[in-house]
Amino acid sequence: MTGLLVFIILVLVGVAIWQLTKIFDLTQVGAASSEVANDRDNSVNGYLMFAFVGFIYVFTIYSIYAWGHLVLGTPASEHGPDYDNLMAISLIIIFIVQTITQFLLHYFAFKYRGKEGQKALYFADNSKLEAIWTIIPVITLAGLILYGLYTWNNIMFYDNEEDVMYVEVYAKQFGWEIRYSGADNTLGKANVRYIEGVNTLGVDLADPAAQDDKVTNELHLPKGKKVVLKFRSQDVLHSAYMPHFRAQMNCVPGMITQFTYVPTITTADMREDERIKENVARINAIRTKKSKELEAKGESALEPYTFDYLLLCNKICGASHYNMQAKIIVETPEEFKAWLAEKPTLASQWKEANAPAEAPSAPAVMETVVDTTKVLAQNLN
Amino acid sequence: MSALEHGHHKQTFITKYIFSYDHKMIAKQYLITGLVMGIVGILLSILFRMQIAWPEESFGIFKVLLGEKFAPDGVMRQDIYLALVTIHGTIMVFFVLTAGLSGTFSNLLIPLQIGARDMASGFMNMLSYWLFFLSCVIMLSSLFIESGPASAGWTIYPPLSALPQAIPGSGLGMTLWLVAMAIFIASSLMGSLNYIVTVINLRTQGMSMTRLPLTVWTLFVTAIIGVVSFPVLFSAALLLIFDRSFGTSFYLSDIFISGEVLHYQGGSPVLFEHLFWFLGHPEVYIVLLPALGITSEIIATNSRKPIFGYRAMIASVLAIAFLSTIVWGHHMFVSGMNPFLGSVFTFTTLLIAIPSAVKAFNYITTLWKGNLQLNPAMLFSIGLVSTFITGGLTGIILGDSTLDINVHDTYFVIAHFHLVMGISALYGFFAGVYHWYPKMFGRMMNKNLGYVHFWVTAVCAYGVFFPMHFLGMAGLPRRYYTNSAFPLFDELADVNVLITIFAIVGSVFQIVFFWNFFYSMFYGKKATQNPWKANTLEWTTPVEHIHGNWPGELPVVHRWAYDYSKPGHEDDFVPQNVPMKDDEEELHH
Numbered sequence: 001m002t003g004l005l006v007f008i009i010l011v012l013v014g015v016a017i018w019q020l021t022k023i024f025d026l027t028q029v030g031a032a033s034s035e036v037a038n039d040r041d042n043s044v045n046g047y048l049m050f051a052f053v054g055f056i057y058v059f060t061i062y063s064i065y066a067w068g069h070l071v072l073g074t075p076a077s078e079h080g081p082d083y084d085n086l087m088a089i090s091l092i093i094i095f096i097v098q099t100i101t102q103f104l105l106h107y108f109a110f111k112y113r114g115k116e117g118q119k120a121l122y123f124a125d126n127s128k129l130e131a132i133w134t135i136i137p138v139i140t141l142a143g144l145i146l147y148g149l150y151t152w153n154n155i156m157f158y159d160n161e162e163d164v165m166y167v168e169v170y171a172k173q174f175g176w177e178i179r180y181s182g183a184d185n186t187l188g189k190a191n192v193r194y195i196e197g198v199n200t201l202g203v204d205l206a207d208p209a210a211q212d213d214k215v216t217n218e219l220h221l222p223k224g225k226k227v228v229l230k231f232r233s234q235d236v237l238h239s240a241y242m243p244h245f246r247a248q249m250n251c252v253p254g255m256i257t258q259f260t261y262v263p264t265i266t267t268a269d270m271r272e273d274e275r276i277k278e279n280v281a282r283i284n285a286i287r288t289k290k291s292k293e294l295e296a297k298g299e300s301a302l303e304p305y306t307f308d309y310l311l312l313c314n315k316i317c318g319a320s321h322y323n324m325q326a327k328i329i330v331e332t333p334e335e336f337k338a339w340l341a342e343k344p345t346l347a348s349q350w351k352e353a354n355a356p357a358e359a360p361s362a363p364a365v366m367e368t369v370v371d372t373t374k375v376l377a378q379n380l381n
Numbered sequence: 382m383s384a385l386e387h388g389h390h391k392q393t394f395i396t397k398y399i400f401s402y403d404h405k406m407i408a409k410q411y412l413i414t415g416l417v418m419g420i421v422g423i424l425l426s427i428l429f430r431m432q433i434a435w436p437e438e439s440f441g442i443f444k445v446l447l448g449e450k451f452a453p454d455g456v457m458r459q460d461i462y463l464a465l466v467t468i469h470g471t472i473m474v475f476f477v478l479t480a481g482l483s484g485t486f487s488n489l490l491i492p493l494q495i496g497a498r499d500m501a502s503g504f505m506n507m508l509s510y511w512l513f514f515l516s517c518v519i520m521l522s523s524l525f526i527e528s529g530p531a532s533a534g535w536t537i538y539p540p541l542s543a544l545p546q547a548i549p550g551s552g553l554g555m556t557l558w559l560v561a562m563a564i565f566i567a568s569s570l571m572g573s574l575n576y577i578v579t580v581i582n583l584r585t586q587g588m589s590m591t592r593l594p595l596t597v598w599t600l601f602v603t604a605i606i607g608v609v610s611f612p613v614l615f616s617a618a619l620l621l622i623f624d625r626s627f628g629t630s631f632y633l634s635d636i637f638i639s640g641e642v643l644h645y646q647g648g649s650p651v652l653f654e655h656l657f658w659f660l661g662h663p664e665v666y667i668v669l670l671p672a673l674g675i676t677s678e679i680i681a682t683n684s685r686k687p688i689f690g691y692r693a694m695i696a697s698v699l700a701i702a703f704l705s706t707i708v709w710g711h712h713m714f715v716s717g718m719n720p721f722l723g724s725v726f727t728f729t730t731l732l733i734a735i736p737s738a739v740k741a742f743n744y745i746t747t748l749w750k751g752n753l754q755l756n757p758a759m760l761f762s763i764g765l766v767s768t769f770i771t772g773g774l775t776g777i778i779l780g781d782s783t784l785d786i787n788v789h790d791t792y793f794v795i796a797h798f799h800l801v802m803g804i805s806a807l808y809g810f811f812a813g814v815y816h817w818y819p820k821m822f823g824r825m826m827n828k829n830l831g832y833v834h835f836w837v838t839a840v841c842a843y844g845v846f847f848p849m850h851f852l853g854m855a856g857l858p859r860r861y862y863t864n865s866a867f868p869l870f871d872e873l874a875d876v877n878v879l880i881t882i883f884a885i886v887g888s889v890f891q892i893v894f895f896w897n898f899f900y901s902m903f904y905g906k907k908a909t910q911n912p913w914k915a916n917t918l919e920w921t922t923p924v925e926h927i928h929g930n931w932p933g934e935l936p937v938v939h940r941w942a943y944d945y946s947k948p949g950h951e952d953d954f955v956p957q958n959v960p961m962k963d964d965e966e967e968l969h970h
Contacts (some may be wrong), residue, residue, distance in 0.1 A: 009885070009889070010889070013890065013892075017640060017830075017893055018831075020836075020837075024494060034906070035825035035826065035828045035905075035912075036754070036825075036828070036912055037754045037755050037756045037759075041755060041756075042753065042754065045760060045832060047756035048836060049755075049763065052839065055843070056767075056771075059847060060847070063847060063850075063851060064850060067851040067876060069413065070851050070852070070855040070872055070876075071851060071854040072855060081643075083783060083784070083786070086781070086783055087778070090777055090778050090781070093777070094774040094775065094778070097770075097774055098770065098774055101745065101770050102767060102770060102771070103767055105745050105748070105763065105767055105770070106763075108745060108748035108752060109763050111752050112684075112749065112751045112752065113755060114752045115752070119752065119946055119953065120684060120685040120686040120752040120945065120946040121686065121749045121750035121751070121946070122686070122687060122947050122948055122968060123686065123687070123689065123749070123750065124687040124688075124689065124690075124943070124969035124970070125689065125690050125693070125969055126689075126690075127970075129746070130690050130739070130743075133596050134735060134738075134739055135744040137646055137734055137735050141732070141734055144777060145727065145728055145731050145732065145781075148658060148731075148781040148782065148783050149727060149728070151783040152723060152724060152727065152783045153720075153724070155786070156720035157720065172637075176484070191635060192637035192642055193637075195637050209821070218840060234635075234636070234637075234638070235544075235547060235637060236540045236547050237540070237634055237650055239715065239789075239790065239855075241790075243787060243856030244787060244856075247787075248715045248786050248787060248789055249715050250717050252650055252717050253540055253636050254633070254634025254635040254645075254647075254648065254649060255634075255649060257717035274874045282872055283872055286871045286872065287868065302868075305868035305869075310867070312858060312867070314789070314790045314791070314858045315538070315790060316463060316533065316534045316538075316541065317541060318460070318541065318547050318548045318858060319459040320459060321862070322861035322862040322863055322866055323866040325866065325867065332626065
């Protein structure tokens with residue numbers, strides 16, 4: 001089947017080439033045979049140039065009409081509207097410049113297409129013109145840079161005095177784990193060398209700050225609270241991408257990175273958002289159609305889609321990179337508290353898992369680690 | 382002279398066609414090798430585009446090309462998808478658009494346009510090509526090994542590229558990648574040093590720097606950027622080899638994989654990112670500047686007008702070259718580096734838009750009131766300006782640290798860089814081939830096939846890359862084997878099918894070009910000495926190639942390269958070796 005399709009496509013392409021060459025050949029009647037463009041070539045291609053700028057415009061308008069709704073809608077974080085605003089301004093500037101320059105380029109290519117006897121204007125330079133189109137971009141860019149940096153600083157820097165919540169987002173091939181800092185709002189120390197059994201994040205269980213830490217698979221966040229997300233990775237680079245919050249940060253092995261934002265819309269409220277509702281309806285229409293096809297083949301149907309905020313991996317990390325995801329759920333502070341209260345602490349999970357054995361062996365692990373490093377260092381010396 | 386002639390007569394097949402010292406032959410070797418690599422690169426992209434459009438479907442062509450191992454039952458394996466993406470990127474960026482483009486036209490044009498008999502060192506030039514060839518062979522051979530080729534993306538960020546446990550391609554495949562690139566860099570450096578020395582020392586009488594054609598200027602500046610930045614990639618690769626094979630920890634620290642803790646301690650992948658992008662960003666301009674130089678020459682010649690703002694063009698090339706070495710951090714806004722650095726890199730990055738804008742406006746003004754000869758080379762040059770604008774403009778979004786947060790590593794980036802450097806540089810490449818084909822092969826390419834090639838390519842290039850902006854703004858990450866793991870992206874499936882169809886049609890139509898190229902080599906119309914009525918010196922050499930380029934004395938240069946349609950002259954072009962008339966004035970600054 002595929003073979004036949006490929007064959008048909010190749011034949012059609014061949015016919016198209018042959019036809020197009022013939023059209024161009026027909027324009028050559030009476031012209032001296034040479035491979036240098038003559039008046040007819042200039043004329044045909046000049047008109048095509050003009051048509052091409054039309055193609056760019058039509059394609060742009062069609063794209064906005066057909067795919068405009070795909071663009072991410074209402075942002076769910078405090079800085080999100082600033083981000084979207086800056087994006088909108090940049091896009092408008094781009095759109096204007098693109099429309100004008102593409103028109104001039106293609107229109108000139110059409111208007112001044114070569115003709116026998118036509119003489120070009122000897123116009124080598126003009127400092128006034130050149131100054132104008134140096135200064136206009138300078139001013140525009142200065143504005144964009146200033147606005148951009150202002151927003152950047154607002155997003156990336158936060159005041160230590162502020163009332164924030166620390167949460168760890170832990171990445172590994174190919175999934176996410178979340179660690180909450182508990183009542184002391186301090187994440188216990190951690191290192192991959194402590195990884196053992198249920199302690200999959202390598203938390204130092206001897207650290208007093210680690211005693212109330214809780215580990216989960218979903219990222220729950222209370223609405224309206226500034227969260228400082230601390231990122232770690234245990235194996236390769238990952239990137240925590242949270243498109244609905246306009247947030248992203250790489251997770252780097254051997255290093256802790258961070259990103260701060262305030263979620264402003266709960267998952268429940270977002271599901272009532274007009275754009276989201278439309279998107280969900282469209283996606284479910286697609287899924288129902290696909291499900292029917294699958295069922296006809298005797299396979300199981302797709303689950304209907306409900307909206308959720310997502311945490312995606314956005315740095316190539318291995319074979320299943322495309323499926324490294326976790327849900328983010330924004331709730332009211334009360335709901336969040338209730339949800340978190342139900343979760344056991346990592347320390348208690350550890351105790352339970354190692355109950356028949358002796359006391360937690362975490363400190364012992366730590367000692368071995370220190371020893372190996374020393375041994376290594378000594379060997380090197 | 383006698384020594385030259387002597388050498389000329391003694392040439393055998395091997396010294397003439399294989400181990401040639403002649404820059405024109407080396408240019409042709411680069412060109413054909415680059416084109417062959419281009420075919421491979423494009424083919425790989427079609428394979429992975431098919432997987433994106435019709436995820437996890439079984440294709441006969443996968444069975445044939447990838448085999449049972451890489452595509453069991455004709456369904457592409459997940460890590461092989463990443464391998465194809467990686468090798469596509471590597472081949473297109475380095476082997477086609479760096480060596481193929483710059484290698485071909487630097488070799489062909491630098492001696493011919495400055496009035497030199499050959500490169501400063503013919504031997505090094507030959508060595509440069511053969512190292513490049515060797516590097517191609519090694520890179521291609523990595524496609525055939527059992528564990529698959531390098532799969533960590535063309536940016537080969539460790540730890541993924543360092544640990545075979547993380548992805549099979551990081552085993553032997555990555556080793557071959559690193560070896561191939563190390564040889565490639567050696568080749569590139571030999572070439573670049575040669576170009577720089579030749580331009581500085583071997584210009585003919587009267588060829589001052591301010592009379593150099595813009596092609597030579599850009600090739601010269603490109604070579605300088607290469608010499609400054611490629612060694613840094615070399616050192617980055619060397620340290621990665623150390624980490625992989627000798628247990629050092631330059632880039633690796635605190636790693637737990639496949640159930641065990643590795644010994645690495647104290648390194649940082651961010652260091653690699655810095656080293657990589659210190660080459661990686663200038664590399665964009667290494668790819669693009671030669672294309673812009675070629676275009677400057679072709680637009681002026683075919684507009685029958687001087688290039689507008691010659692000195693501004695040189696200044697912007699120099700400004701771009703300088704700025705290109707201090708903007709690398711814009712690839713790392715969300716890498717975890719200090720956000721303050723993000724501010725600095727945003728500032729320097731957006732500055733680059735200024736010389737770029739100047740160049741675009743100057744091209745447009747050159748067309749104004751011209752007498753445009755719309756040869757295929759001219760169409761591709763105008764096409765380059767068009768994609769350079771469309772692709773370049775979105776740079777102000779990606780170069781802005783704030784906006785980069787949400788479109789970083791999405792399809793928006795793919796759209797941006799493919800238009801601004803991929804397609805633009807490819808157009809420059811095509812333009813150069815159509816324009817200098819008569820110089821290289823003594824025959825003309827068929828213009829009608831050239832027109833068909835351009836128009837189909839132009840439509841398909843927009844068709845492939847323009848919709849990707851929307852995918853990116855919908856939050857679709859790049860390098861995903863399939864998007865079906867996220868119901869959120871179900872709506873994007875149709876767009877991906879459309880893109881793939883455009884990609885297939887566009888790629889298939891490149892056959893027109895290859896047919897035209899190889900057919901014309903033997904059966905094309907015989908070229909005249911100066912078919913495009915151009916001013917530069919290469920068109921004063923005989924059509925039949927001779928060793929040493931000019932049969933008699935070297936030409937003497939009396940004017941700049943852009944006296945087209947100059948008042949007071951009967952013809953609409955005045956070659957550089959025509960003396961100024963007694964009462965003639967220089968009408969440009």
